[in-house]
Structures are given as structure tokens and as C-alpha cells.
Amino acid sequence: MKQGLKSLGERARRPLVFDQNVKITQLGKLGRVEEAAKVFDRMPQHNTVSYNSMISAYAKNGRVSDARHLFDKIPSRNLVSWNTMIAGYLHNERVDKACELFDKMPHRDVFTWTLMITCYTRNGELEKARELFDLLPDRKNRACWNAMISGYVKKGRFEDARKLFDEMGDRDLVSWNSMLAGYTRNGKMCLGLRFFEEMGERDVVSWNVMVDGYVEVGDLDSAWQFFQRIPNPNIVSQVTMLCGFSRNGRIQDARRVFDQITNKNVVSWNAMLAAYVQSYQIDEAVRLFTQMPEKNAVSWTTMINGYVRVRKLNEANKLLDSMPYNNVGAQTAMISGYVQSERMDEARQIFNKIGTRDVVCWNTMIAGYTHCRRMDEALHLFRQMLQKNIVSWNTMIYGYAQAGRMDEARKIFEEMGEKNIVSWNTLISGFTQNGLYVDALGSFSLMAKDGKKPDQSTFVSGLSSCANLAALQVGKQLHQIVMKSGYTNDLFVSNALISVYAKCGRMLSARYVFNDVDSVDVISWNSLISGYAFNGYGEEAVKLLQEMTVKAITPDQVTFVGVLSACSHAGLIDQGLNLFRSMNEEFCIEPLPEHYACMVDLLGRAGRLEEAFKLVREMKIEANAGIWGALLSACRIHRNLELGCVAAEKLSKLEPCKTSNYVLLSNLHAEAGRWDEVESMRTLMREGGAEKQPGCSWIEDKNQLHVFLSDDGVQPQLPDISDTLNNLTAQMKTCSFMPETLHDYV
Structure with a gap:
């Protein structure tokens, strides 16, 4: 009797367990992982399906550690448990952990092999994928063949893919579509079209692949033609075309496709909603959002993002508060909005309310603090993170570099494990931006030893450091590496090369690089003009400006700083004055303090001090230290004590601790025999805290930079x-x- 009642109770509980397992799966798909966990915890008993459903929910929402913890607790794992955990690792790009679990599996099925082969192919590790493929116990399994073919075509290895495709005995539509998708996803639309026409059988997926391919390469006319030819378009066809139109700003066409969809699902609604948000049509987005019969987490997040894009943060926050459930994606969107407006305290309030934060949420908050130079708070959050990804580390390095705290940036860099090209570039550019050029070049060398190939950003930072150090031989070596790496046609790298040769006094080499650039920009011209000015070729700099205007290149403010500086150093007084007047009259460029400093220097060198002083007094902008410094230097050269005292007084207010200003005025007094004033200047230096900074210089010898400090x-x-x-x-x-x-x- 008791046994019968027990069996009856178990049968009664089975539907309940089944329903709860389904609910966990559904909540996991919606991103509502906390609710799924509560359902799981409240279950009176768990079966293997319950564990597998919860592992999948955790993994799909980025909580792979929680998924693994639950996996280890399963009393009796089945093959699905192992596959679910491996799939979870792959979903979160933890290939190493997936491989480790694969090796421990007591048994494997076709799905397991396909998972791992797909994993390696997605990660670009085709040789490892092929090793697994060749070990397949069942060579007839089409899923593994298709995964391998897909891997080859995604990496552009079409010959290998086609060879495997031809060797495949029993092809299905998936095989054909995998091969077709390889062509289209790599932008090989001509090859894709030819292959499409060879296909003996096609389904709606084949047509959709072609439409998507044309959309990705921006050929919307061909995409639309294919779309109209689809025998039985499905929702994927329509959403693909809708997204293509919206991505290219053709919102009315997108709406026309949307209105033609008879059975709209939440994906189609979300696609149209995103189209309005991307085009900043927030009122239309709000209207559509209110009409949606069903909303999921993506709908709410998209709408919050829309408000954030148009800086309506109060409306975004109200919408977040009205959400029927918490979602980390929507909350992160709100945090991002506050971060962009530098409202970090409000962002932190949202952040503190989130129960389970994913890595994107953490990184958004840390990036906000680094952007606002609040590095101590950024570091505090960073240290709290349990699962850091490479973006987390790179963000901290970038933040410290922007704040000029390169010791801390280097420390974070050395702490991190695997470094990518962004990590190295962030460190190297940080050294360059903060004037630590020797450290930048040292890191460039270490990067090569780490096996990372330099890219555009690396070369620009390295070459900029060479330019600032006038390290010609190192710059030449980098030039050789640039040519071997194929970056000679990159405009940013070419401009940096021009700057290196110009600052090292090699104007012929600078001009050669300039002439070799296919399409120079104003920065290229400015680099060359500044080089001529820096090396005393004033007339050549002026000729370059004339050449610019002939070629319809509009000069900017930097151009005139270079040209006016060239006129000043070459004594081209009349040309300098004419060019200064032409800035505003011909090119509508308002002079900056740097331009006035050049003119004061130009007039001062010519002994026209009263004219220079008059220019300063009649300026529309406030004179800075550069302008008064130029006037003081001119007064020192021409021994004009009266104006020199005026300039020195202005400078003492702007730069009270700069020694050179006191020295210049002291020398002026000394030349006039006013020794009491000389002693007074020295007393002011001591009392004002102006101390001589140690001089620093360097010399390049045998490809080595030797740095010298005067007080070393x-x-x-x-x-x-x-x-x-x-x-x-x-x-x-x-x-x-x-x-x-x-x-x-x-």
C-alpha cells in the first residue's frame, strides 16, 4: 500500500518537475537568470534535466563559473550534461576550458565532436580542428564535415573547403549552404553567385544567405532583387532585408518591408525598433514600442539605448524603472548613458542595484571612471571583478596612461596574463603621449619578443617616439619593418615617417616619403612644412604653402604655425606679415596664441620690439606664456630693459616657478649693470620656489640611445x-x- 502511494506521488511530481525545467529554460533564454535560479532552488527535487537546464541558463548569460559549479555538483551526469557544459564554455569563448572538459569525457557522441570542431574553426585554429576531424570514429557524420567546410571558408581557405566538399560523399543542403555562406560572408559575391547557380537544390536558407551577403557588402539593389525572387520568404528573409535597409539609412524602405510581414514576431518588431533608434527617430521608436504586443529584454534595452543616444537620460531611467523584470543588459545601457554624460554617481547607483553583473557591465563602469580620470575608484572596482577579460585589463592601462600615471599602467600591464595587440599598443602609445619615448621604444622591442606583430597604431607610436628623440637610426629600422609589414600605404604611418625624417634633419628623405604617398592629407603637408621650418628652410616652407593652395588643399591653423615659424627663423619679415594677414582674410582662420607668438618672435628678431608689443596689446585673445616669452627673449637679444620688465612681470604670473624666465630678466639687468636687480631676481627665484630643473639630453650611438641628466x-x-x-x-x-x-x- 505504502509503495503504491509512493509511486503515485512520484508520478504526480513528474509533470511539476517537467514544467519547472521548461520554465528554467525559458527564463534563461530571456536573460532572466536570477528568476531561473530561484525556480531551480525552490524545486523539491532535481533531475539531470533540471541541472542541465540551469547550467545552460547560467552559461548563456555569461555566468560560466556558476555553470561549472553546478556541473560539478550533478550527482549523475549524462552525456547531455557534458555537452551542455562544453557548449557553455564555447558560448563564452573559453576554448581552453572546453578542451580540458572534452579530454575528460568518458564517452562522446556526434554532437560532442561537432561542438569541438566548430569551436576550433570559430577560433581560427583550423589545424587543431582538422586533427579532431581526422580522428572521427564515424567518418559518415555530415555535421562534422559541414563544420570543417564552414571553418575553412570562414578563414578564406576556399580551395581547402572546396576539396573537402568534393570529397564528401553524402552532401545535404546544409553542406551546400555552408559552402555558399563561406563565399558570401567573405564578400566573394561573384563566387557565391556562381556556386548558388550550380546548386541542384535550394531552400529558403540558400536564398537568405545570398540576400545577407549582398547586404553585408552594401549592394542593396542586388539584395532586394534576390529578396523579391525568394519563392517562399520567411521571417529571417524579411528581417535580413529590413536590417539591410535600416543599416544604410533607408528607414522608409525598412518600414515598408516591416509592414508587409504578416506574422510579426518579437524579432521583427525589435529589428524595426532598432532601425528607428539607429536613425535617431526616437519619437517613432516610442510609438512602435508602445504598439508591440510582446516585449522581451532586447526590446526594453533597445528603447533605453534610444533614449541614451539622444541624451534623454531621465526618460531612459523612467523606462528602466518600469521594466517588469531586471535585466543586466538594460541596466548596463542605462549605466552607459550616464557614463557618456560623465554622471558617474548616478551610474554607480544603477550599478549597485544589479544583483549579478556580467563582464560588460563591469567594464562599462570601469571605463566610465577611467574616462573621468577617477582611477582610484576604477581600480577598486577592477580588483573586485572575479571574471576579468582582456578588455578589463586594457581599459585600466588606458585609464592610467591618459591620467599620466605610467608606473601604474606598466604595473597593470605586467600583472595581466595573455596580452593582445591592443594591450601593447595602449602601453606604447601611453609612453609616447607622456613623453617617455625611450620606454615606448623599449616596449616596441619587447612586443616583438612576445610574438605580437605591430600594426598601424604601434608603428605610429614608435615612429613618433623616434621623431621626438631625433633617433634617426632607430627610425630607419622601423621604416624597414614598415615596408616588410605592408604598411607603407597607410597614411597615418606615412605621416609619422615624414615627421621622423623631418625632425632628424633629413628633409630629402622626408620629401621622398611624402611624394610616395598616394593621397596626402593636410597633416602630411603640415609635417613637411614644419620640418622645413625646424631645419631653417624658410623659403621652401612658404613654397609648400603655395603648392598646397594650387592643389586645392586647404591649410589649417597648424599649417600657419609652421609657415610663420619658418619665416621667423629665416628672417622673412614681409612674407611673414603678409601670411599672417592672409590667415583671416583669405582662409578665414582666426589666429591662435601660437600664431601671435610666431609673429612676436619674427618682429622681435628683427628688432621691431615696439611693433611686437603693439601687436600683443591689440590682440583679441589673452596673451599666454609663449607670447610673453617670445617678447622677453627678443628684449634680451636687443637689450630693451623696459619692455623686458613688462614681459617678465606677465610671465611671473603665468609661470611663477619657471627658472628660465628669471634667468633671462637677470641677464638683462646684468647687461645694464643693475646688480642689485640681479640679486633681487635670484632672491625671487629662491623665495618663489623656482628651481633649476636638471637638463636632459640624449645621443644615438650604434643604435643605442644614451640619456644624460645634468645633475646625474x-x-x-x-x-x-x-x-x-x-x-x-x-x-x-x-x-x-x-x-x-x-x-x-x-
Whole structure:
């Protein structure tokens, strides 16, 4: 009797367990993993299906650690359990963990083999995929053949794919479509069309693959022609065409396709909603959103993103609060909106409310703090993260680099495990931007030892460092690597090369690189003009400006800084004045402080100090340290104490701690025999906290950069260097090449 009641109870519970398993699966698909976990925890008993459903829910929502923890707790695993966990790892791109589990499996089925082969092919590891494929116990399994073919075509290895396809004895439509998709996804539409026409049998997938291929290459006319020829288009066909139109800004065409869909599902509604959001038609998006018969997490997230895009953050937050369930994607969209507006405290409030955060949520919050230079808070969150991905590490390196804290950036870089090209580029560009050029070049060398190939960004940072160090030989070596790597046609790299040769005084080489660029831009011209100016070729710089205008290249503010500087150094007074006037009259460019500084320097070198002072007084903008510094230098050269004192007074307010300003004025007083004022200047320097900064210089010898600091007491060759310097100083004084007051600088 008792046994019969027990059996009856078990049969009564089975439908309940089945319903709960289905509910867990559905909630997992909707991204409502917390609710799924609650259903799982409340179940009076679990079967293997319950465990598998919950593992899948965790894995599909990025909680792969929770999935593995549950997998390890299963009292009796079946083959589906193993496959579900492997699929979870692959879904989260944890190929190493998937392989580790694959090796431990007591038994494997066709699905397992297909999973692993697909995993390797998606990861681009075709040789490993082929090794598994050749070990297949069942060579007749079409799924593995199709996975292998798909892997080859995705990597552009069409000959290998076609050879395998031809060897395949029993092809199905999946085989044909896999081969076709390989062509179309790689933009080989001519080959794809030819293959499509060879197909003995086609289904709606074949047609959809062709439509999608044309959409991806931007050929909407061909896509539309194919779409109209589909015998029985399905919802995928319609959504593909709808997305193609919306992506290219053809919203009315997209709406026309949407209105023709008879049985609209939530995917089609979401596609049209996204189209309105992407085109900033937020009112239409709101109207459509209110009409939707069914909304899922994607619908809510898309709509919140729409409000964020048009900076309506209050409306976005209200919508988030009205969501019937919590969703990390929607909450992250809201955080992103606050981050973009630098409203970090409000972003943090949303972040703190999220129960289970995925890596995207963490990274969004950390990126916000780094953008606002709040690195301590970014680091605090970063250290709390249990699952960091490479984006997390790179974001922290970037944040410290932007804040000028390169020691911390280097520390984070050294802590991380696997580094990608972005990691190296972020570190190298950080060193370059913060003036640590030797460190940048050192990291460039270490990157090669790590087996990473430099790209456009790496070369630009490395070459910029060479330019700033005037390291010609290292720059030449990088030029050779650029040519071997195939980046000679890259405009950014070419501009950096022009700058290297120009700053190293090799103007012929700079011009050669310039002439070799297929389509130069204004930066290319500016780099060459600045090079001529820097090296004293004033007339050549002016000629380049004229050449620019003949070729219809509009000069910008940087162009005129270079040209005016060239006129100043070459003594081209009249040309400089004419060019300065033409800036506004001909090119509608308002002068910046840098342009006025060039003009003050130009007039000052010519001894026209009153004219230079008048220009400064009549400026429409406030004079900066560069302008007053140029005037003070000119007063020092021409011994105009009165104007020099005016300029020095202005400079002392703008740069109270800069030693060179006090030295210049002190020298002026010394030349006038006003020794009390000289002593007063020195007293002001001491009381004002102006201290001489150690001079720094470097020299390139045998491809090595040697850096020297003037106060470096541990330099082994310091006595020899001092003796040589004193001898040279004595010789220069004897030959009248040195003013008497230069001893103040030495």
C-alpha cells in the first residue's frame, strides 16, 4: 500500500518537475537568470534535466563559473550534461576550458565532436580542428564535415573547403549552404553567385544567405532583387532585408518591408525598433514600442539605448524603472548613458542595484571612471571583478596612461596574463603621449619578443617616439619593418615617417616619403612644412604653402604655425606679415596664441620690439606664456630693459616657478649693470620656489640611445664630460661665439 502511494506521488511530481525545467529554460533564454535560479532552488527535487537546464541558463548569460559549479555538483551526469557544459564554455569563448572538459569525457557522441570542431574553426585554429576531424570514429557524420567546410571558408581557405566538399560523399543542403555562406560572408559575391547557380537544390536558407551577403557588402539593389525572387520568404528573409535597409539609412524602405510581414514576431518588431533608434527617430521608436504586443529584454534595452543616444537620460531611467523584470543588459545601457554624460554617481547607483553583473557591465563602469580620470575608484572596482577579460585589463592601462600615471599602467600591464595587440599598443602609445619615448621604444622591442606583430597604431607610436628623440637610426629600422609589414600605404604611418625624417634633419628623405604617398592629407603637408621650418628652410616652407593652395588643399591653423615659424627663423619679415594677414582674410582662420607668438618672435628678431608689443596689446585673445616669452627673449637679444620688465612681470604670473624666465630678466639687468636687480631676481627665484630643473639630453650611438641628466652624479664619465665641456666653452669664448652672460645657462 505504502509503495503504491509512493509511486503515485512520484508520478504526480513528474509533470511539476517537467514544467519547472521548461520554465528554467525559458527564463534563461530571456536573460532572466536570477528568476531561473530561484525556480531551480525552490524545486523539491532535481533531475539531470533540471541541472542541465540551469547550467545552460547560467552559461548563456555569461555566468560560466556558476555553470561549472553546478556541473560539478550533478550527482549523475549524462552525456547531455557534458555537452551542455562544453557548449557553455564555447558560448563564452573559453576554448581552453572546453578542451580540458572534452579530454575528460568518458564517452562522446556526434554532437560532442561537432561542438569541438566548430569551436576550433570559430577560433581560427583550423589545424587543431582538422586533427579532431581526422580522428572521427564515424567518418559518415555530415555535421562534422559541414563544420570543417564552414571553418575553412570562414578563414578564406576556399580551395581547402572546396576539396573537402568534393570529397564528401553524402552532401545535404546544409553542406551546400555552408559552402555558399563561406563565399558570401567573405564578400566573394561573384563566387557565391556562381556556386548558388550550380546548386541542384535550394531552400529558403540558400536564398537568405545570398540576400545577407549582398547586404553585408552594401549592394542593396542586388539584395532586394534576390529578396523579391525568394519563392517562399520567411521571417529571417524579411528581417535580413529590413536590417539591410535600416543599416544604410533607408528607414522608409525598412518600414515598408516591416509592414508587409504578416506574422510579426518579437524579432521583427525589435529589428524595426532598432532601425528607428539607429536613425535617431526616437519619437517613432516610442510609438512602435508602445504598439508591440510582446516585449522581451532586447526590446526594453533597445528603447533605453534610444533614449541614451539622444541624451534623454531621465526618460531612459523612467523606462528602466518600469521594466517588469531586471535585466543586466538594460541596466548596463542605462549605466552607459550616464557614463557618456560623465554622471558617474548616478551610474554607480544603477550599478549597485544589479544583483549579478556580467563582464560588460563591469567594464562599462570601469571605463566610465577611467574616462573621468577617477582611477582610484576604477581600480577598486577592477580588483573586485572575479571574471576579468582582456578588455578589463586594457581599459585600466588606458585609464592610467591618459591620467599620466605610467608606473601604474606598466604595473597593470605586467600583472595581466595573455596580452593582445591592443594591450601593447595602449602601453606604447601611453609612453609616447607622456613623453617617455625611450620606454615606448623599449616596449616596441619587447612586443616583438612576445610574438605580437605591430600594426598601424604601434608603428605610429614608435615612429613618433623616434621623431621626438631625433633617433634617426632607430627610425630607419622601423621604416624597414614598415615596408616588410605592408604598411607603407597607410597614411597615418606615412605621416609619422615624414615627421621622423623631418625632425632628424633629413628633409630629402622626408620629401621622398611624402611624394610616395598616394593621397596626402593636410597633416602630411603640415609635417613637411614644419620640418622645413625646424631645419631653417624658410623659403621652401612658404613654397609648400603655395603648392598646397594650387592643389586645392586647404591649410589649417597648424599649417600657419609652421609657415610663420619658418619665416621667423629665416628672417622673412614681409612674407611673414603678409601670411599672417592672409590667415583671416583669405582662409578665414582666426589666429591662435601660437600664431601671435610666431609673429612676436619674427618682429622681435628683427628688432621691431615696439611693433611686437603693439601687436600683443591689440590682440583679441589673452596673451599666454609663449607670447610673453617670445617678447622677453627678443628684449634680451636687443637689450630693451623696459619692455623686458613688462614681459617678465606677465610671465611671473603665468609661470611663477619657471627658472628660465628669471634667468633671462637677470641677464638683462646684468647687461645694464643693475646688480642689485640681479640679486633681487635670484632672491625671487629662491623665495618663489623656482628651481633649476636638471637638463636632459640624449645621443644615438650604434643604435643605442644614451640619456644624460645634468645633475646625474652617478654618471661614470662625468669628470671627462665636464673637462670636455669646459674646453669647448673656453674655445667658444676665445672665438667670440659666446656672449659673456651665457655662463648663467651653463
